[in-house]
Amino acid sequence: MHIETVNITLLQPEAPHATPSSMDQALQILQSLQRATESTTLRTVAAPSAPAATTALTPPAPGQPWPGQGGIYICTLPSQFGLPARHLVVGTNEAEDLTWGPYGEEAPGATSQTDGRANTAALTASGKGHPAAIWASQYTEDGHADYYLPSRIELLMCYLHAPQVFKTSGWYWSSSQDSRSNAWCQAFEYGGSGALGKDYEFRARPVRSIQL
Secondary structure, eight states: OOGGGGGHHHHHHOOOOOSSOOHHHHHHHHHHHHHHHHHHHHHHHHHOOOOOOOOOOOEEEEEEEESSEEEEEEEEEBBBBOOEEEEEESOOOEEEEEESSTTOHHHTOOOSSSSSHHHHHHHHSOSOOOOHHHHHHTBBBTTOOOOOOHHHHHHHHHHHHOGGGGGGOOOEEEEEEOSSSEEEOOSSSSOEEEEEEEESOOOEEOOEEEEE
């Protein structure tokens, strides 16, 4: 007998009856047994091999280097705004004196306040010259090459969780456009953010995200 393989309740619960007869109950059990057998056969024959289990990454404390992951751990962002849950990592190095892009020119596809990866992809594909985004997209560390210029919210998360790993003087560019003339940037001394002229020269810091 293979009673241990049959789980009638979990596989197919039956609708309750007011006063089921013994014959009805027997019929239900036989039907459930048949469905269980068919289900097991289908799972055994048709299902492809399951991928090897992967061990979930355990990040260090915010602001601490994450060996092998391309920089410093910032935080874990929840699934929201159409984006998956993900770990946010900032690169160890940064660039200075980079402009955001051409002043007075619209940058289609770079208006997201949350999705820095999409913004950066739009900026680098535009061919209009966006030095901060291009530099971030070409950054590599620990063998990783999937960096981008953080969005306004991602850069704010950097300030909230690990301001000590950024310089306190000046501004850092985000990839989020505010208007034809301005883009959002972040300061790390007091946490201020603002939309300033795209032709100003500020710092850029690359980030990468690890989807959960």
